Amino acid sequence: xxxxxxxxxxxxxxxxxxxxxxxxxxxxxxxxxxxxxxxxxxxxxxxxxxxxxxxxxxxxxxxxxxxxxxxxxxxxxxxxxxxxxxxxxxxxxxxxxxxxxxxxxxxxxxxxxxxxxxxxxxxxxxxxxxxxxxxxxxxxxxxxxxxxxxxxxxxxxxxxxxxxxxxxxxxxxxxxxxxxxxxxxxxx
Amino acid sequence: xxxxxxxxxxxxxxxxxxxxxxxxxxxxxxxxxxxxxxxxxxxxxxxxxxxxxxxxxxxxxxxxxxxxxxxxxxxxxxxxxxxxxxxxxxxxxxxxxxxxxxxxxxxxxxxxxxxxxxxxxxxxxxxxxxxxxxxxxxxxxxxxxxxxxxxxxxxxxxxxxxxxxxxxxxxxxxxxxxxxxxxxxxxx
Numbered sequence: 001x002x003x004x005x006x007x008x009x010x011x012x013x014x015x016x017x018x019x020x021x022x023x024x025x026x027x028x029x030x031x032x033x034x035x036x037x038x039x040x041x042x043x044x045x046x047x048x049x050x051x052x053x054x055x056x057x058x059x060x061x062x063x064x065x066x067x068x069x070x071x072x073x074x075x076x077x078x079x080x081x082x083x084x085x086x087x088x089x090x091x092x093x094x095x096x097x098x099x100x101x102x103x104x105x106x107x108x109x110x111x112x113x114x115x116x117x118x119x120x121x122x123x124x125x126x127x128x129x130x131x132x133x134x135x136x137x138x139x140x141x142x143x144x145x146x147x148x149x150x151x152x153x154x155x156x157x158x159x160x161x162x163x164x165x166x167x168x169x170x171x172x173x174x175x176x177x178x179x180x181x182x183x184x185x186x187x188x
Numbered sequence: 189x190x191x192x193x194x195x196x197x198x199x200x201x202x203x204x205x206x207x208x209x210x211x212x213x214x215x216x217x218x219x220x221x222x223x224x225x226x227x228x229x230x231x232x233x234x235x236x237x238x239x240x241x242x243x244x245x246x247x248x249x250x251x252x253x254x255x256x257x258x259x260x261x262x263x264x265x266x267x268x269x270x271x272x273x274x275x276x277x278x279x280x281x282x283x284x285x286x287x288x289x290x291x292x293x294x295x296x297x298x299x300x301x302x303x304x305x306x307x308x309x310x311x312x313x314x315x316x317x318x319x320x321x322x323x324x325x326x327x328x329x330x331x332x333x334x335x336x337x338x339x340x341x342x343x344x345x346x347x348x349x350x351x352x353x354x355x356x357x358x359x360x361x362x363x364x365x366x367x368x369x370x371x372x373x374x375x376x
Contacts, residue, residue: 026216030220030223033224034223034224034227037224037227037228037231038227038231041231041232056240057350057351057354057355059241059243059351059354059355059358060241061241061242061243061358062241062242062244063239063240063241064240064241064242134242137350137354138350139349139350139351140349141349141350142346142347142348142349142350143344143345143346143347143348143349143350143353144346144347145350146350146353147346147373150247150371150373151373153247154247158247159246159247159248159249160244160246160247161244161245161246161247162242162243162244162245163242163243163245163350163353163354163357164240164241164242165240165241165242165243165354166238166240166241167238167239167240167241168238168239
């Protein structure tokens with residue numbers, strides 16, 4: 001009996017699918033594995049300091065855990081660029097002539113300190129590092145560039161702050177971790 | 189056979205050999221592994237952060253009595269206060285100056301109320317400053333019964349680079365009598 005056309009097509013497909021093949025979906029495997037590897041890194045979180053242009057001083061200082069408010073200050077051209085840990089960027093002149101230069105930054109800082117204080121109040125748990133500001137000052141900065149920043153910290157009600165240092169390559173790394181150190185207890 | 193003919197025949201034999209299945213599969217696998225190594229290394233460099241320390245400082249606050257009508261009856265405890273006798277250190281391009289705070293305010297014209305430690309080859313003599321200040325604290329305690337409250341006001345001039353400011357702040361804290369550093373401005 002003559003086979004019909006559709007029967008012939010089905011037989012061909014069956015034979016093709018039934019035959020052993022050494023082909024593997026290499027492209028799919030490579031892209032899938034690469035995606036998993038990249039995702040595994042990204043899931044850990046992106047380093048807030050990645051790509052930051054400020055080069056801090058390499059100096060042994062007490063190890064510092066990440067605080068809620070971290071800002072980086074670096075001179076670029078005629079400006080001082082302030083970058084925050086939530087990716088806000090503020091550009092101010094190197095020698096500001098009035099308070100308006102820091103107006104936006106002051107508003108941001110006030111908002112951040114208030115939100116940290118509010119979240120600590122709601123949680124009923126306050127840790128000193130929540131309102132401690134860490135400043136990553138570039139090595140090329142002079143004190144006169146950082147001074148207006150300190151005025152901004154004072155205006156926002158920040159009482160504790162610190163200057164970040166890079167501990168890479170320093171042998172004498174202090175064992176103390178400054179997390180909840182209470183300044184009132186330091187002098188007792 | 190000429191040299192060029194021999195070379196061409198060698199090239200074509202090498203091409204045929206490399207295009208055999210076993211070589212192409214090995215090349216594929218090596219290329220994929222190399223890609224993963226490069227991706228992993230670069231992602232690790234970007235995602236993983238180095239260790240950082242911080243040199244801490246404080247901003248003084250005004251003493252404002254808080255009324256707490258709640259059950260907790262919280263009242264803030266003040267560990268130290270800035271007084272006329274608080275130790276003050278000035279840093280200029282030429283020297284360290286130190287004394288009591290009144291020596292740089294109401295007694296500014298009196299040269300006997302402040303001390304100077306000149307830089308050597310433009311290098312601040314921090315160790316000398318700390319040891320001299322420790323002796324001064326001991327003498328002051330013996331003669332005038334004025335005890336150090338652990339606070340030092342540090343006022344660098346504007347042209348001092350930030351790395352120097354940070355290192356001096358950390359160096360001052362090496363003394364037991366100067367555990368809390370307050371960065372000042374406006375004097376110079």
